[in-house]
Amino acid sequence: MFPLYDDNPTRITPYFTYGLIGMNVLIFLHELSLSNEQLNLFFNQYAVVPQELTTNLAGEWTTLFTSQFLHGGWWHLISNMVFLWVFGNNIEDRLGHFKYLIFYLACGALAAACQWFIGMSSTIPSLGASGAISGVLGAYLIRFPHARVTTLLFLGFFVTTISIPAMILIGVFFVQNVISGLVSLQAAANMSVETGGVAYWAHIGGFVFGMILAPLFGLFKRDY
Template identity: 90%
Template sequence: MFPLYDENPTRVTPYFTYGLIGMNVLVFLHELSLSTAQLNQFFNQYAVIPQELTTNFSSEWTTLFTSQFLHGGWWHLISNMVFLWVFGNNIEERLGHLKYLLFYLGCGALAALCQWFIGMSSTIPSLGASGAISGVLGAYIIRFPHARVTTLVFLGFFVTTINIPALVLIGIFFLQNVISGLASLQAAANMSVETGGVAYWAHIGGFVFGMILSPLFGLFRRD
C-alpha cells in the first residue's frame, strides 16, 4: 500500500513541508555525485553512528539532525517523501510553520536516540527521515483519526486505488514496525555478530514521541 493523498484540504501553503522535501532531494542528488569512498565518508560524518555518539556525544550530537536528510537509495527517499507529502501538510497547518519545523526535527532526533539506545555500541550508520516522518504520522493519527487516504494498492500485476481510513493505514505501519523491531531484538540476542537493517526502533520512537509532543506544540488548538 502506498498513500497518494488524504481528504483534508489545507488552507495554508505548507512551506516547510515543501522545503524539507526539497532539502532531502538536494542532499540525495549530492550523494549521487559522490564516489563510493566519498559517500562512505559523507555518511560517517553526517549519519548517526551509535558507537561514536556514545563515546563522544559533545561533538556528535549534531548528527541527530543532519542524519535526517540522508538516504540510502531511491526507494528510501521516495517512500519517505511521499509519506511526508501526504501527511505533513495538515500537521504543518495545525501547528504553524515554525512549531512544525521544531516538532519535525525534534521527533527525528528523539527517534534516532531510540535506535541508539537499542544498540549503543553499533558502528552501523543510522540515517533517513523516517523517524521524523513517523512523528508526523503519530500526530496525524490522533488529530485526524477518521480521515481517509487514497492509497495505491498492488495486487500482483494489477494496480488500483482504494480509500483507506488513516487509522488503519498508519496502524498497519506501526504494527509492522513493532513486530519487526521485536524480531530484530530476538535476532540480535541469538547472534554473536552485529547486524544491520531498517531502524525499526527509530520508527517506533518517532511515532510515539509524535503522539506525545504534538499536543504540546498546539495540535489541538482552536482556529
C-alpha cells in the same frame, strides 16, 4: 499500499513540508555525485554512528539532526517523501510553520536516539527521515483519526486505487514496526540502510514521541 492524498483540506500552504522534501532530494542528489569512498566518509560524518555518539556525545550530537536528511537509496527516499507529502501538510497546517519544523526535527532526533539506545556499540551509520516522518504519522493519527487516504494498491500486475481510513494505514505501519522491532531486537546493533536492515526502533520511537509532543505544540488548537 502507497498513500496518494488524504481528504483533509488545509488553510495554509505547507511551505516547510515542501522545503523539507526539497532539501532531502537535493542532498540525495549530492550523495549520487559522490564516489563510494566519498559517500562512506559523508555518511560517517553526518549520519548517526552509535559508537561514536556513545563515546563523544558533545562532538556528535548534531548528527541526530543531520542524519535526518540522508538516504540510502531511491526507494528509501521516495517512500519517505511520499508519506511526508501526504501527511505533513495537515500537521504543518495545525501547528503553524515554525512549530511544525521544530516538532519535525525533535521527533527525528528523539527517534534516532531510540535507535542509538538499542545498539550503542554499533559502528554502522544510521540515517534517514523515517523517524521524523513517523512523528508526523503519530500526530496525524491522534488529530485525524477518521480521515481517509486514497492509496495505490498493487495486486500483482494490476494496480488500482482505494480509499481507506488513515487509522488503518498508519496503524498497520506501527504494528508492523513493533513486531519487526521485537523480532529483530537481538540484531538491533546491525540495523542500517547500508546492510539492508531497517531502523525499526527509530520508527517506533518517532511515532510515540510524535503522539506525545504534537499536543504540546498545539496540535488541537485552531488558532496560532
